[in-house]
Amino acid sequence: MTTAFFTHADCMDHITPAGHPEQVARLQVINERLSQDQFATLSHQTAPMGTVEQATLTHPADYVAKIQAACPAQGHVTLDGDTHVCKDSYTAAMRGVGGICAAVDMVMDGTAKNAFCATRPPGHHAETQTPMGFCLFGTVAIGAKYAMEMRGLSRVAIVDFDVHHGNGTQDLVWNDPRIMFASSQQMPLWPGTGEASETGAHDNVINLPLKPYTNGVELMTAYSRDIFPRLAAHKPEMLFISAGFDAHENDPLANLNFSTDDFRQITQMLCEFAEFNCRGRVVSTLEGGYDLPSLADSVAAHVKVLMEHAQ
Numbered sequence: 001m002t003t004a005f006f007t008h009a010d011c012m013d014h015i016t017p018a019g020h021p022e023q024v025a026r027l028q029v030i031n032e033r034l035s036q037d038q039f040a041t042l043s044h045q046t047a048p049m050g051t052v053e054q055a056t057l058t059h060p061a062d063y064v065a066k067i068q069a070a071c072p073a074q075g076h077v078t079l080d081g082d083t084h085v086c087k088d089s090y091t092a093a094m095r096g097v098g099g100i101c102a103a104v105d106m107v108m109d110g111t112a113k114n115a116f117c118a119t120r121p122p123g124h125h126a127e128t129q130t131p132m133g134f135c136l137f138g139t140v141a142i143g144a145k146y147a148m149e150m151r152g153l154s155r156v157a158i159v160d161f162d163v164h165h166g167n168g169t170q171d172l173v174w175n176d177p178r179i180m181f182a183s184s185q186q187m188p189l190w191p192g193t194g195e196a197s198e199t200g201a202h203d204n205v206i207n208l209p210l211k212p213y214t215n216g217v218e219l220m221t222a223y224s225r226d227i228f229p230r231l232a233a234h235k236p237e238m239l240f241i242s243a244g245f246d247a248h249e250n251d252p253l254a255n256l257n258f259s260t261d262d263f264r265q266i267t268q269m270l271c272e273f274a275e276f277n278c279r280g281r282v283v284s285t286l287e288g289g290y291d292l293p294s295l296a297d298s299v300a301a302h303v304k305v306l307m308e309h310a311q
């Protein structure tokens with residue numbers, strides 16, 4: 001089987017103000033890298049438009065309508081300090097929603113072993129009724145709910161290795177015992193949540209705060225000790241990854257010290273977990289990562305491992 005790669009040109013039309021780190025160029029460098037010969041066997045897929053029905057798996061309908069209505073005919077509207085929308089932002093975010101649901105479909109149908117979705121804006125900071133941290137819709141949580149509500153799975157897991165806490169995902173899955181959410185993040189760091197004491201309404205949330213300058217070896221040791229045993233006990237039928245690459249040592253927004261090879265290794269650990277526990281079903285979606293060369297390198301390392309596990 002193959003690894004499905006979902007993206008869409010509409011995700012380039014989400015234009016952020018000049019100097020904003022969450023910029024169009026992020027997707028350009030990823031697309032350029034994944035066009036190289038070594039990725040020729042990727043199954044390239046066009047992310048379909050998400051539907052309101054999909055977005056309302058986690059958000060109220062009036063919130064979805066509010067985001068659509070907030071997009072101005074020209075220029076930008078600022079929704080919070082660093083979250084902006086332009087004319088095409090709703091469409092771009094909906095490509096993320098549709099992309100992850102289509103990725104779930106391909107993996108469930110057996111037309112792909114696993115999938116990576118490179119869409120923007122990212123999603124893991126969007127809370128039930130609050131856009132924040134560059135994010136509009138909780139893409140990965142929507143994918144997780146879709147896998148259960150529409151594809152019949154009983155239990156899933158989400159692992160978020162973005163350097164920032166996945167506060168939005170946590171908010172969206174807090175009350176759902178079918179979803180185990182594990183998030184590692186630098187602390188202290190924006191958004192300020194993600195203490196180990198935040199455990200979900202059903203003990204279904206695992207937070208792994210990391211001190212500044214934590215390296216990848218320390219991260220993987222902590223995952224082996226604190227996350228994988230509990231994920232295995234949850235018996236997930238599909239593993240979702242909130243793949244943010246801003247824990248890279250070169251990233252301008254934070255202070256963790258992961259190398260590109262650390263992203264390869266953590267992906268390897270996650271894929272091996274999925275092989276053993278959930279038939280290799282992995283759906284990964286892009287979150288952060290703001291140093292462009294390091295982002296391209298790290299995504300390439302991540303996708304290469306997905307492809308090796310799809311063979």
Ligand SMILES: [Zn+2]
Pocket residue numbers: 162163164244246287288289
């Ligand atoms: Zn981040």
